[in-house]
Amino acid sequence: MTDTGEIDERLFLRSVARAFAVLEVWGAEPRALSLGEIAKAAGIDKSAAQRICQTLLGLGYLERAAGGLVPGKRALDRAFDYLRITPLIERAAPVLGNLRETCGERVDLSLFDGVTILYALRLQSRREAFFATLPGRRLPTFCTSGGRACMALMADAAVDRLLARSEMLARTRKTLTDPAAVLEKVHEAREQGYACVVEETLLGEVVVAAPVTDSAGRPVAAVHIAGTLADWSEAEFRRRFAPHAIAAADALSG
Amino acid sequence: MTDTGEIDERLFLRSVARAFAVLEVWGAEPRALSLGEIAKAAGIDKSAAQRICQTLLGLGYLERAAGGLVPGKRALDRAFDYLRITPLIERAAPVLGNLRETCGERVDLSLFDGVTILYALRLQSRREAFFATLPGRRLPTFCTSGGRACMALMADAAVDRLLARSEMLARTRKTLTDPAAVLEKVHEAREQGYACVVEETLLGEVVVAAPVTDSAGRPVAAVHIAGTLADWSEAEFRRRFAPHAIAAADALSG
DNA sequence: GCCGAGCGTATCGGAGAGCGATACCGGCGG
DNA sequence: CCGCCGGTATCGCTCTCCGATACGCTCGGC
Numbered sequence: 002m003t004d005t006g007e008i009d010e011r012l013f014l015r016s017v018a019r020a021f022a023v024l025e026v027w028g029a030e031p032r033a034l035s036l037g038e039i040a041k042a043a044g045i046d047k048s049a050a051q052r053i054c055q056t057l058l059g060l061g062y063l064e065r066a067a068g069g070l071v072p073g074k075r076a077l078d079r080a081f082d083y084l085r086i087t088p089l090i091e092r093a094a095p096v097l098g099n100l101r102e103t104c105g106e107r108v109d110l111s112l113f114d115g116v117t118i119l120y121a122l123r124l125q126s127r128r129e130a131f132f133a134t135l136p137g138r139r140l141p142t143f144c145t146s147g148g149r150a151c152m153a154l155m156a157d158a159a160v161d162r163l164l165a166r167s168e169m170l171a172r173t174r175k176t177l178t179d180p181a182a183v184l185e186k187v188h189e190a191r192e193q194g195y196a197c198v199v200e201e202t203l204l205g206e207v208v209v210a211a212p213v214t215d216s217a218g219r220p221v222a223a224v225h226i227a228g229t230l231a232d233w234s235e236a237e238f239r240r241r242f243a244p245h246a247i248a249a250a251d252a253l254s255g
Numbered sequence: 256m257t258d259t260g261e262i263d264e265r266l267f268l269r270s271v272a273r274a275f276a277v278l279e280v281w282g283a284e285p286r287a288l289s290l291g292e293i294a295k296a297a298g299i300d301k302s303a304a305q306r307i308c309q310t311l312l313g314l315g316y317l318e319r320a321a322g323g324l325v326p327g328k329r330a331l332d333r334a335f336d337y338l339r340i341t342p343l344i345e346r347a348a349p350v351l352g353n354l355r356e357t358c359g360e361r362v363d364l365s366l367f368d369g370v371t372i373l374y375a376l377r378l379q380s381r382r383e384a385f386f387a388t389l390p391g392r393r394l395p396t397f398c399t400s401g402g403r404a405c406m407a408l409m410a411d412a413a414v415d416r417l418l419a420r421s422e423m424l425a426r427t428r429k430t431l432t433d434p435a436a437v438l439e440k441v442h443e444a445r446e447q448g449y450a451c452v453v454e455e456t457l458l459g460e461v462v463v464a465a466p467v468t469d470s471a472g473r474p475v476a477a478v479h480i481a482g483t484l485a486d487w488s489e490a491e492f493r494r495r496f497a498p499h500a501i502a503a504a505d506a507l508s509g
Numbered sequence: 510g511c512c513g514a515g516c517g518t519a520t521c522g523g524a525g526a527g528c529g530a531t532a533c534c535g536g537c538g539g
Numbered sequence: 540c541c542g543c544c545g546g547t548a549t550c551g552c553t554c555t556c557c558g559a560t561a562c563g564c565t566c567g568g569c
Contacts, residue, residue, distance in 0.1 A: 011548085012309040015526070016556070020271040021314050027336045035516065048558050051518075055266040060275050062333075069516095072337040074368050077375065079316075080334030081391025082281040083326040098379075114328050121331065125352075136390065137335025265519085269555070270527070289545065302529050305547075323545095 016053075019045055023053050024062060024072065033069035080137065089213070089222060090121055093253055097122055100224070100249045104242055109225040111147040111210075114139075116167045118148045118223065126228075140202060143167045143183050144176050146210035147223030149196035150250075152187045154212050154220040160187055175200040195243045197235065205230050209243045211250035224250040273299055274307050278316060278326065287323035334391065343467070343476060344375055347507055351378055354478070354503045358496055363479040365401040365464075368393075370421045372402045372477065380482075394456060397421045397437050398430050400464035401477030403450035404504075406441045408466050408474040414441055429454040449497045451489065459484050463497045465504035478504040 026034065026042040034042070040050035054070060057063040061075035084090045093110045101108040101124040110122040117139040142148030143164055152160045161180070169178040177183050190196035195211040202208075207230055213222040226242045233241070280288065280296040288296070294304035308324060311317040315329035338344045347364045355362040355378040364376040371393040396402030397418055406414045415434070423432040431437050444450035449465040456462075461484055467476040480496045487495070 012306045013313065014270055014274070014306055014310045016268055016270045017274040017307065017310045018314060020268070020274065021316065024333055024336075027340060028332060031336065031340045033340075037515075037517095046558060048560095049556090052266045052268050052556075053271065056268045056271045059267065060272060062275065071340050072333060074337065074366060074373055076330075076333040076337045077373055077391040078282060078393065079278055079326060079330040081389060081393075082278075082285065083328065083330045084389050084391065086281060086285045086287075086325050112328060119328060119331055135335060135338050137331040137338065139332065139335075290547095291545075300529060301546095302531095303527085306527075 019043065019049060020053050020057065023050065023057065024076075027072050033066045033071050035069040039070065084121065087121075089253060093122055093213075093222075093224075096249050096252055097124055097224070100124075100226070100245060101126070104226055104245055106242065107225075107227040109147075109227065110213075110222055111140075111145070111225060112222050113142070113148070113151040113212075113220050116142055116163060118142050118145055118151070121222075141167060141169075141172075143169055144172060144198065144201045146196040146198035146208040147212075147225050149183070149187050149190050149198065150210040150212040150223045151220035153190035153196065154214060154218070157184070160184060172202050173200055173204050175204070177201060193243070194247050197239050197243070199235050200230070207233060207235055207238045209239060209246050211243070211246040212254075213250045214254040216255055222253070224253070270307075273297065273303060274311065277304065277307050277311065278330075281326050287320045287325050289323045293324065338375065341375075343507060347376055347467075347476075347478075350503050350506055351376055351478070354480070354499060355380070358480055358499055360496065361479075361481040363401075363481065364467075364476055365394075365399070365479060366476050367396070367402070367405040367466075367474050370396050370417060372396055372399055372405070375476075395421060395423075395426075397423055398426060398452065398455045400450040400452035400462040401466075401479050403437070403441050403444050403452065404464040404466040404477045405474035407444035407450065408468060408472070411438070414438060426456050427454055427458050429458070431455060447497070448501050451493050451497070453489050454484070461487060461489055461492045463493060463500050465497070465500040466508075467504045468508040470509055476507070478507070 022043040022045070023039055026039055030038070030042060036047060036050050036054060039054065040047045043050065054063055057073070058065070058070070061073045063070050064073040090110070097108050097110055105126060107126045108124045109120050111118040111120050119139045120136050123136055140148075142152065152163065155163070161184070164180045164183060169180070171178050177186065186196070195209050197207070197209045199207045206227060208225055208227040210223045210225045212220045213224060215221045224246050226246050228238055228242070276297040276299070277293055280293055284292070284296060290301060290304050290308060293308065294301045297304065299307075308317055311327070312319070312324070316327045317324050318327040344364070351362050351364055359380060361380045362378045363374050365372040365374050373393045374390050377390055394402075396406065406417065409417070415438070418434040418437060423434070425432050431440065440450070449463050451461070451463045453461045460481060462479055462481040464477045464479045466474045467478065469475045478500050480500050482492055482496070
């Protein structure tokens with residue numbers, strides 16, 4: 002959902018939109034930026050960038066750093082508000098905790114958001130304590146197992162439309178980029194009740210995921226269990242963990 | 256120190272500030288809100304609330320929900336930007352991972368932000384898989400061990416000023432609310448190189464924390480190790496875990 | 510040592526974006 | 540039936556924001 006739905010133009014606040022355009026610049030350019038760089042990246046002139054940045058600095062949504070400006074801590078407060086208010090997150094936390102204990106592998110809750118999914122809860126396994134597993138990370142829907150699990154609950158026509166809107170770039174040499182091939186995987190997920198993706202987002206990684214629905218049966222999220230091919234064959238991994246992912250996702254649905 | 260530093264009035268964008276005032280409403284009222292409620296809570300009229308909310312809906316920073324509006328998923332993207340850009344977070348992730356393995360207790364990295372600290376990384380222990388340990392949560396500086404560890408690196412005068420600005424409300428019946436008593440605890444932390452707080456934020460909880468500094472020696476964060484009095488006496492906990500917290504914090508400093 | 514290209518900062522008059530009072534429709538409860 | 544909420548829509552006036560412009564600095568190249 003949240004397809005950045007179009008809004009009545011007469012009620013649209015230009016300066017507000019520009020302020021967020023500024024904040025979003027760091028999504029593409031993750032480093033300290035100067036006013037000039039910000040202005041160019043956000044598509045505004047230097048004066049506007051100056052006013053906006055001063056304002057955001059005052060509010061704590063930007064901070065000064067060596068070499069320019071960076072996002073401020075206040076961003077974390079707003080994310081906290083989101084997580085705290087969303088009932089699914091609260092319900093999911095203990096379920097995922099148990100799931101990780103039972104499985105011993107990495108366990109995630111991802112939120113379905115149109116052409117991308119976004120990780121909301123991440124419980125890493127013992128061995129991988131490393132970075133890159135932060136909440137807030139987005140990945141494309143078409144090549145992730147959570148995304149395919151969600152698409153499995155949509156009509157084929159809707160899946161087609163979603164795939165058409167997606168930029169289907171290969172993340173690894175195993176990534177399926179042909180819409181027909183992806184659709185076939187979605188069909189498989191629909192039959193089995195879960196999706197399995199092998200090395201399409203990260204080489205060596207195997208992930209099973211089951212969809213979480215709202216009360217109307219629409220997909221809103223997915224429960225992932227992720228492991229490495231060093232430990233498991235795809236078949237073993239599916240047999241062993243898919244039922245757990247489905248059970249957890251079902252417990253969170255409705 | 257992100258003290259919401261005051262800014263030149265002439266460069267301040269009123270509509271931007273009001274938009275963020277709207278977003279911040281859910282910090283105090285974590286549920287779906289109607290336009291009227293938002294307007295009242297943000298101190299603006301209904302027309303302004305309407306325009307701002309329509310804009311934020313269009314940008315994905317708000318979403319419609321049963322009963323009104325709630326924060327949108329886009330908030331998580333901005334938090335992700337912050338975490339990804341801040342070098343300390345990247346460096347801290349593996350260090351905290353190891354720390355949790357060694358200690359087996361809950362381990363956190365909190366960021367020092369004036370009168371509050373804010374949790375950026377949280378690795379819960381096996382037994383407590385439950386909620387309430389989300390990143391983005393803020394707690395007062397004066398009554399947390401991370402906060403006191405940071406204050407220990409400041410001059411007494413600065414500590415006094417910070418305590419004067421703090422709303423020293425008791426969170427439990429053990430919370431110290433007398434500035435002089437807190438200052439004494441800060442002195443103790445200064446001598447020992449770490450702070451220990453027992454049941455001042457949560458009954459039954461004992462926490463040790465050591466400060467992380469920037470290259471200039473100023474406190475910017477703290478490494479926490481938290482356990483329960485059901486398992487440990489205060490003395491045992493300090494002896495066993497304080498050295499680990501200090502070692503981790505030192506590794507992240509400078 | 511000079512220069513130009515950046516940086517952040519500051520100024521200012523014009524104009525149009527945003528303001529806010531007002532009104533409308535629909536549902537709910539009394 | 541009415542009054543009180545909800546969300547939505549309209550519409551002049553005005554004050555906010557726009558963006559061109561300029562200033563003082565610190566660089567690095569030459």
